[in-house]
Amino acid sequence: MGKKMRALISVSDKTGIVEFAKELHSIGIEIISTGGTYAKLKEENIPAMEISELTGFPECLDGRVKTLHPVVHAGLLARRDKADHMKQLEDLKIETIDFVVVNLYPFKQTILKEDVTREEAVENIDIGGPTMLRSAAKNYQDVAVVVDPRDYEKVLSELKEKKEVSLDTKFYLMQKVFMHTSNYDTMIADYLKKERKDYDLPETLTMTFEKVQDMRYGENPHQKAAFYREVGKKIGSITDAVQLNGKELSFNNINDTNGALELLKEFTEPTIVACKHGNPCGVGSASNILEAWRKAFSADKVSIYGGIVVSNQEITLELAEEMKSVFLEVIVAPSYASDALELLQTKKNLRLLELKDIEVPQDEEAYDFKKVNGGLIVQTIDSKLYNEEELKVVTDRIPTEQEMEDLKFAFRMVKFVKSNGIAVAKNKQSIGIGPGQVNRIWSTIQCMEHAKELIDDKATVGAVLASDAFFPFDDCVEVCHQAGITAIIQPGGSIRDEDSIKKCNEYGIAMVFTGMRHFKH
Incomplete structure (x- = not known):
């Protein structure tokens, strides 16, 4: 690998970092670290240089300033193929940094905590981390930047096999960095918008979603699809449901189930909604959920075949016995009696979802999106019925x-x-x-x-x-x-x-x- 290579490690999520750092050290890579990460490595007897030793400047302001230093960023941003860059480093007595292993302050975990204060949220906005990531990623030809612990093994395997990280892998890692920092900044902007109770449609629209799962296909088998959830506390939506039985939900299952849930939330008395291809096909309300089911089912015994059924009351054994005789794709309810669940689980492909807060209405200021070719049309959801x-x-x-x-x-x-x-x-x-x-x-x-x-x-x-x-x-x-x-x-x-x-x-x-x-x- 030629000259001694150096890695700067500073992680909030320490999953796998000890093992990764040990491997880097065994390969001969010098490690520079900060704060809690440095303490963790020292505790595990992994040799590391503290960031203040590198910069010659102490961490200050409760750790707010530690990596924001020319020695760090010049070492990251210098182009190795530019003689004048390397000459400037030599004159300034700055050495290059070849690896950056950084993930950011847990802003998301902070804002998801109950009763989090604005001060606490703001304090968990990372400044140095994103700056290092962006510097390293911009110079991806020379610096391998790892933001996801799942990529540790990929980097190690290439180092052991080829004595370097390939340019293609560095480019892949660069892409992940900018997706990661974009997601991070968007979470911050979204939090601040909600904190200010700013419900206007913004001049620029940035949102972030986290993948729940890849799907077998989209609306049709030749279309790719994945399921994403909004970042935040979204109770009462399908993203909050726990699957108790059956195959994974398909694109159409999720879309149709969401439509059925939206309608169900309009009712407070015991109600069943049956849905097919995004439209209700049977709806019944009654003094008890069994009678509500019988109304919804008898309204259209044909279309309910292969449909979605949602209930705002617990599924009882008597109700489950009647449901079991009908071919359904999905049942959603706030709870299931134990004997009812046991009975329905005998149908191995029937998707059973438990959604405890099924009655919680949608956020009135939530957005509804429709993608058009070349753009996006956005509106607040239709949250009212009439005055x-x-x-x-x-x-x-x-x-x-x-x-x-x-x-x-x-x-x-x-x-x-x-x-x-x-x-x-x-x-x-x-x-x-x-x-x-x-x-x-x-x-x-x-x-x-x-x-x-x-x-x-x-x-x-x-x-x-x-x-x-x-x-x-x-x-x-x-x-x-x-x-x-x-x-x-x-x-x-x-x-x-x-x-x-x-x-x-x-x-x-x-x-x-x-x-x-x-x-x-």
Whole structure:
């Protein structure tokens, strides 16, 4: 390896560092270290030079300044292939540093602690570490920089086999450094944004996510995919769920389950939501969870096949016995009775997820993203349903108490149906769901046809209907009358609202305007 090589080691995460340092020393690499890492190496009898001995300047300000020194950064940044760089080092009596092994103050672990103070969080913002990493990575041709303990073995194997770290590996390590420091800085910026309660959409958008798992494929087998979680305390979301049984979750499982959970969070009484391909296919609320299941299941026994079922109550043995007879991909619940779990686990491929805080609503200031070619469109999530005081009966007939309950139930459902969305309900049970049509009349007709096909010819008689956006014409009211719908809830706001109101009055149908639209594209 020629001249004596030197490694600067300063790590917060000390996983594997003792073994790695021993190997470096045995190869003949001189070790420079700082603070707690230096103490750890000395404790293990690994020869090391303290950073202050190298710089000739003591650590100061409670360790805030120790590696921020020209001797360190000149030794890292000097290009070995530039004669003038090497001559300057010689004149300044500075030696090169060939390896940097650094990971950063535990900022993430700090902000995830209960009741962490701003002062404590700020104190755990690393300054010297990222600076060294960036200096070393910029000069990747000459310096191998290791930020991830999982790369120790890769570096050692090349040193032992080739007496050097290959340029390709150094380039790989450089990439990891800038991904690591970018992630670190983004966590800090995100924490400060939340600390200031700054809910505006920022001029520049930086976010960071951590990989949970690689996936077998994406929406289709020819697409690559991975699952990432946001950094922070995100209770009540699928990233917080514990899997108790079954194969790993697929891309489509996660997407559909998330949609089902979003709808479930709209309900406080015992409720079951069944979902298929991102749309609800059966929803039921009742005084107990078993009855809620029976409502959701009987609403569409066909579409639930291979679907997702989420419950806001514990899965009991009696409920598990009924669920077991249906082919389901995923069940999510806050808990499972021990005998229920044992029974469901006999289906080895059934994915069982336990989500203790399933009822916790999403953060109202969370973002919703949609990727477009060449860009990203961002909005805050659709966290509202309607303002109770703004509900307005616009017809001569006022809904009965039961109809109003069902109207609110249906409007919760239709909020999560792909637009143009229509939902029909009766007695807190979904009767028909019409998603994703290019015009509203087709969605309305689809609802009625599905209800007749899947339940019976009279299923829609006495039911209510919800629309995610206004009726542009009175044709939907005509279809509702023919199907026996007695009440309608919709946002209102069409220039032809009066046509629909008149048609409702003609047929004795009650209509309520919410004043709040819920497109879902």
